[in-house]
Every structure is written in structure tokens, then in C-alpha cells.
Amino acid sequence: MNDVKxxxxxxxxxxxxxxxxxxxxxxxxxxxxxxxxxxxxxSAPYRSTxxxxxxxxxxxxxxxxxxxxxxxLTYLAGKSGKFGGGDERAKLEVLRWILFDNHKFTSYLATYxxxxxxxxxxxxxxxxxxxxxxxxxxxxxxxxxxxQPFVIGSAPTIADFSMCGYLYFPPEEFxxxxxxxxxxxxxxxGRIKALPGWKHPYDxxxxxxxxxx
Amino acid sequence: MNDVKxxxxxxxxxxxxxxxxxxxxxxxxxxxxxxxxxxxxxSAPYRSTxxxxxxxxxxxxxxxxxxxxxxxLTYLAGKSGKFGGGDERAKLEVLRWILFDNHKFTSYLATYxxxxxxxxxxxxxxxxxxxxxxxxxxxxxxxxxxxQPFVIGSAPTIADFSMCGYLYFPPEEFxxxxxxxxxxxxxxxGRIKALPGWKHPYDxxxxxxxxxx
Numbered sequence: 001m002n003d004v005k006x007x008x009x010x011x012x013x014x015x016x017x018x019x020x021x022x023x024x025x026x027x028x029x030x031x032x033x034x035x036x037x038x039x040x041x042x043s044a045p046y047r048s049t050x051x052x053x054x055x056x057x058x059x060x061x062x063x064x065x066x067x068x069x070x071x072x073l074t075y076l077a078g079k080s081g082k083f084g085g086g087d088e089r090a091k092l093e094v095l096r097w098i099l100f101d102n103h104k105f106t107s108y109l110a111t112y113x114x115x116x117x118x119x120x121x122x123x124x125x126x127x128x129x130x131x132x133x134x135x136x137x138x139x140x141x142x143x144x145x146x147x148q149p150f151v152i153g154s155a156p157t158i159a160d161f162s163m164c165g166y167l168y169f170p171p172e173e174f175x176x177x178x179x180x181x182x183x184x185x186x187x188x189x190g191r192i193k194a195l196p197g198w199k200h201p202y203d204x205x206x207x208x209x210x211x212x213x
Numbered sequence: 214m215n216d217v218k219x220x221x222x223x224x225x226x227x228x229x230x231x232x233x234x235x236x237x238x239x240x241x242x243x244x245x246x247x248x249x250x251x252x253x254x255x256s257a258p259y260r261s262t263x264x265x266x267x268x269x270x271x272x273x274x275x276x277x278x279x280x281x282x283x284x285x286l287t288y289l290a291g292k293s294g295k296f297g298g299g300d301e302r303a304k305l306e307v308l309r310w311i312l313f314d315n316h317k318f319t320s321y322l323a324t325y326x327x328x329x330x331x332x333x334x335x336x337x338x339x340x341x342x343x344x345x346x347x348x349x350x351x352x353x354x355x356x357x358x359x360x361q362p363f364v365i366g367s368a369p370t371i372a373d374f375s376m377c378g379y380l381y382f383p384p385e386e387f388x389x390x391x392x393x394x395x396x397x398x399x400x401x402x403g404r405i406k407a408l409p410g411w412k413h414p415y416d417x418x419x420x421x422x423x424x425x426x
Binding site: 052053054064066067068069070071074075078088089092095096098099100102103104106107108123124125126128129136140143144 | 265266267277279280281282283284287288291301302305308309311312313315316317319320321336337338339341342349353356357
């Protein structure tokens, strides 16, 4: 794949999921920087011309334009024939964990980090709520990864690329050290990091560090 | 399809998504009641034998056992050849909205309703946070449905069955009247309700009304 564009920014774990997959399948792609922190995704032009859902990432591949990382990952797995998970049963298992990731990690864990790292004085009750949901989900995943190297077995799939999306950001952005507190998750993150060509989100997408605001 | 089992309970919009699809494809299925309000999904036996993710619904079809409604809907669409969305591009659009539903409606709107309807004195800050996310998502969907009858065009798909999952519960469970406040969503809910065999979640799954606690 060549001349693929990905609307993204460095601090977006969702964009990282797609960027990691693009690099792992050897696609030639370039980032289109989205100025999230100055409100670009909430702007009328972004919503009317880039993504009505008001989110990052968006993938452009020829006349294909896709948002939602789970859909982007599924599309890229189909097109490349890589990391999709094999037979139909395996593909459903992959989808099951991508959905879990969207529901639990993206909604709660990513939002917890966002408030902790990028806002001032987040609401205490909301943080407590998000932290409860986040740690519940982390516990489930840590248990799942005990005794198996990747999310659906012995080889990495888009379920891994989806679920690890927010987990390479530094502990200080969360206020907790996830890799240390959940050892099976920590070991699994190490295995993904060891894949040839792996890069940290801050080295793969534009916009880090944030300018002073 | 015959002898399908669905682990569910009446108040679960997620279970309703699967139940609605099962009835729309004419499957013969029976509910297995899960006593969510007394902690069954959080129990060790449920997590070790039914669903490690600790959630409802779970579908049993012969030797296939699946959780995550998005995966269940995708499986049932594949097996029945109905409501899946046609070609690959349409299937990706369906998946895109199922993911949006999981991220935005299930995480925020469903949780807002849960706290409002089924807990005492929910935390004000958390409710404000959830309400902001919920109304943002409802606005996006209302706009999307203005001028097109169903989520990905002129015919219903599993994206519709997924996204409507929590929206037939009565307004008092939310404290707002979603169908009235978002007219395009209201009209769309009317179109789904008009499908032959449609039933309300409280008439389709066991456990309503809740016993006094």
C-alpha cells in the first residue's frame, strides 16, 4: 500500500492503533496533523468534510475514507492479508476484543488519561468513576493475557494493536504505572514492542511535545 | 436457526440488540436469565464458565459461544445472510457505526441511564460528564439520520439494531425524552418499531419489572 494518509496527532492512542498497523504491514503512509487540542475535531469544517463523528483517526486510501480504528484495522487486515486472525472463528474473537477495547479502554482508560494528563483539576467523582471502570477492564485483560502471549493466541493480531493503543504513553500521564501494576499486560506490551519496526506513538505521529498553552 | 440460547436480562440494552436481531432473522431462541442486579456477572463462576469479560449478553449456538453484541450481530448476519449490509464497503460502514455505538452509546448513554434509573444518589459530577458525552453522541446520530431512513441507508442493518439497543427504554429511566429531543432519532426508532415482529425489550427478555430490593 502506498500514498495512504492518516489524520492523526501524537497524543491519540486511537490514531496510534492505525499507525502501528500501517507500519507493521509495511504500508507507505503519511500523517495529516489534526490540531485536536485547539478544537479542530469539534469544528464544523472537520465534521462536514473529514469526519461527521468528530474523531481521529481517519484513513484515506485512494477513494476509501474510513473512521473508527476498529473499522480501519479490519480494512487494513483484509487488504494486506495480515494480522486479521485466520479463520472466521478467529476473526470473531479478534472483533470481540476490539469491541471490548472500544467500550472499556477507549471510553474509560483513555478518558481517564486525557483528564489526568491534559486538563486542569478534573472532577474528582468523574475520575473515581473512570478509574473504577479502567481498573476493572485492566484486571480482565491482565488475567486473559496470563499464559498466552497475544490477545487471541500465539501471534499478534489487530486485537493487540487495538488494545495496546493507549498503553505506551508514559505512567505520569495516567498517574499509575499500568505495565508494572498488571504484569501480564506489561509482558505483553514488551512482546509487541519487540516486533520489527515498532515505534512509540510520540515517534510515529506529529504533535509531540505539546506547545505551551 | 434453532435452539439458540441468549444469556440476558430485560434491562440490558446490549442483550436487546442481540435479541432483536434473533427475532428479526426468525431464529428460534430462548433466554437464559442472568441475575445482573444481584451481581451474577461479577461472580467468579460467571466469569470462569460463561464470560471472562463479565458481561451480558452471551450467545450459544451449538458449539459457538460468543460475547460482545457487535460480534454476535456480525456472526448472526453472516450466518443468516440478513441485515449485514451488502458489499464490503457497506459492511465496513456497518462496523463503523457499531463501534461508534459501543464507544459512545454503550459507555456513556447506557451508563447514564443505569445510574439514573437503577442507583440511588449517583455522583453529580459523573452524571454531568456522562450527560455531556451522551448528548454529544446523540446530536451526531440525529444529524446523521436526518434525510436517511436507516443508519447506513435505505434498509435496516445490524448497525440499527445495535444503536437502538438502549433507546426504547422509557424516558423516565433517562430523565430526558430522547425520541422527542432528537426528532430524527425519534422517527428512526419509529421505523425500526414498525418492522414485523418488533417487540419492546421488556416484552422480549425476562426480569421486568425488577423485584423490590
